[in-house]
Structure formats: structure tokens, C-alpha cells
Amino acid sequence: MRIILGITGGVAAYKAAELARLLARRGHQVRCILTEAGSRFITPLTLTSLTGEPCYGANPDHGEWRALPTIEHIELARWADLVAVVPATANILGKAANGLATDLLSTVLLATRAPVLWAPAMNTGMWEHPAVQANVARLRGFGHTLVDPAEGSLACGEEGAGKLAEVEVIAEAIQVAGTPPLPALAGRRVLITAGPTREDLDPVRTLTNRSTGAMGVELARAFRDAGAQVQLVLGGDLPAPWGVDTVRVRSAQDMLDACASRWADAEGLVGAAAVADQRPEVRASEKVKKGDGPETLVLVRTPDILATLSATKRPGQWILGFAAESEHHLDHAAAKLARKGLDAVLLNDVKDGRAFGDQPNTLTPLTPDGSEPALGPLPKDALARAVVAWWADRLARRS
């Protein structure tokens, strides 16, 4: 992606260098524009060194750092696939919300037809001021993406909202804003489950499994990037992805409750969670003490989330399930597809601990029409994109 990174005059400007480096490392072409105030916080030399691309000054006529004199503001605006302003001052938000073009960055922002993303950073009082909030609302209304500032201790010594969002989060939001949606999924509401469930024996002991939730979280990202409105019901400890409405759950029953209240509004369900099949019959409210004799743990079945939601499936709703099998893979997956009334099953081979965590993985799609060529082996982010592309293609052909 060709990215213009606008850097304005806040203390967090130094973090833009880290962002520029991260984006360049991920293969993006990054050209920076410093405002005059921005150039008091960070130097063009740092930015050109990290990106290998020119850095532009505040004013194209007098820009000390104008590397390509032939490129005017309109050409820069056309060049960009995305314009990101990180950090964004209250000043630049106000200028852009009101169509002012007083320097190179504000002029490019007005001229570009590319998606625009803002990551504001400022003192809490400034951020909460109605004028700033009105400007932010106006920019959202233009279709711009806002990466809201985080809460924390600010350079001014105050505690509160206004701290620049984490650089990784901003990079993720840039990826989303710059990815064109897939027509079959754009605006579609998709419910995704991910991660392990935990069935507690007592306040300190739990029954769980080896799933981390990595595949489901990457699927949530891939559906989000395809333009879907994703709700993620997440077990385990992985961080929630940016731009995904995430609810955290612990047990299979919690996961079912969270899904049941969201299912009616969704168009599709992706059941990637590794849901416990059993839970302890009794959950002790106090820590169970060591006994003298032999001990037996009595287990009872947990609710079957996919089967329960499938039973209330409306016409047009679809469900993708996952099957983790260590033997008789295709037979077991086909049985699951039929038994639970699913639209497709993605088959994982989990023999010898394969498929868990960060490992590359392979998924074989099965539909009522039969099995399809395997997707992968691929790292989970690429595999999730392959699953989404495969499913979007089937949806497009179905409608």
C-alpha cells in the first residue's frame, strides 16, 4: 500500500517513527509529511532513514526537505492509497473538519480521495472539549477512520484519555482502512467464536484445552478486513483485534449465552472456538482440599453451541464449523457437518498437537457437495484470508 503518514506537533510524534518503520517493514511504501510544529518534535532524517522514501515539509514552496520538487500536493494526494495522521493534534482535526488548507498536510487531506485515518493524541481536557469531539464526529461523518486515544498517564502529567493508541493497533487499523471490502461480505454481520473454554472445578483449578484462539482471532480480522461487521465471542487470553466488537467468555455455557443473544441479528456464524465437551458436575465455591483416598471427577456434558444455534437458523443464515480430528478425519468431519446442519466444516488435523498456537496450518473445507482442495499450509493470518476468500466466493455464487 502507498501510505502518506502525516505527523503533527504533539509529544507523541516520536512514536510515528516506530509506526513508519513497522509499515515499511511490512512492505508498504511510506512517505511522511511533517507539519511545521511536527518538525520541532521529530526530524525528516529519521523518517527518510526508516522508510527509504522522501519526507515532505510543511510548505511545498519553502520545504527544506522537499525531496521530489516535481510532485505537487495534488500529485501526492493522488499517489496515496491511504492518508494516516499520527499523531493528530487538536489543531489538524479542527482544520480538516472544516476544510482548511493552510499547509501541505492539510491541503493533501483535502485533495485526496484515498481513505483517511486519524490517531489523535492530546491532553485529556483538549480531547474531551466539545469542539474537538464535534470535529471528530464530523470527520467520522466524512467516512474517515478514527483510532481513539487510549487512557493512561500523559506527557502533561495528567491521567486520562488522550494517549496515542499503541503503534501496533494503529498499524492494524491502517491495514483495515486500506483493504478494499469483498462485495459478498461488505456490511454483513458475522458472529465468530474463538479460543478455548474453561470449565472451573473450584476457584483455582480449571479444565481447558490446548487452543489459543489464534485461528478464530485471525478469522475475525480477515472477515473484518473483507468489510464484515464482526462480533467475536472470545475465550482465552489473546488480545481483542482492533475494530471487532469483542465479548470475553469463560465457560461453554457463557459462550452459548453470548452467542444466543447475538445470533438472531447475525447473517453468519463461524464456530472456531474449541468448546469443552464436558464440565465438572460440581463447581466448588471454595478450593478443594487434598483428600486421603482415590478421587474421581464426575463430568457432565456442556451445551452444544453449534447444534443449538443451527436449530434456530433462519433462511439465508449460514454456519461454518470447525472439526479438529486426530483420526478418520474426513469421515468425522462429514458426520459433524450433517449432524449439526452446517453449511461447511473446516477440517483441522490435530494429531500430535498440530494446528495449535502459532504453527502454520492446513484446513480442508467440506460442504454438503463434498470436500474441496485444502487451503494451506499457511501461517494463520494468511490461512484466515484464504478461508474468507473461499467462503465469499461460495456466498457470491449462492446468491
Ligand SMILES: Cc1cc2nc3c(=O)[nH]c(=O)nc-3n(C[C@H](O)[C@H](O)[C@H](O)COP(=O)(O)O)c2cc1C
Ligand atoms: C511541547 C508541546 C507539546 C504539544 N503537544 C500537543 C499534543 O499532544 N496534542 C495537541 O493536539 N497539541 C499539542 N501541542 C500544541 C500543538 O503543537 C499546536 O497546536 C500546533 O499549532 C499544532 O500544529 P500542527 O497541527 O500543524 O502540527 C503541543 C505543543 C507543545 C509546545
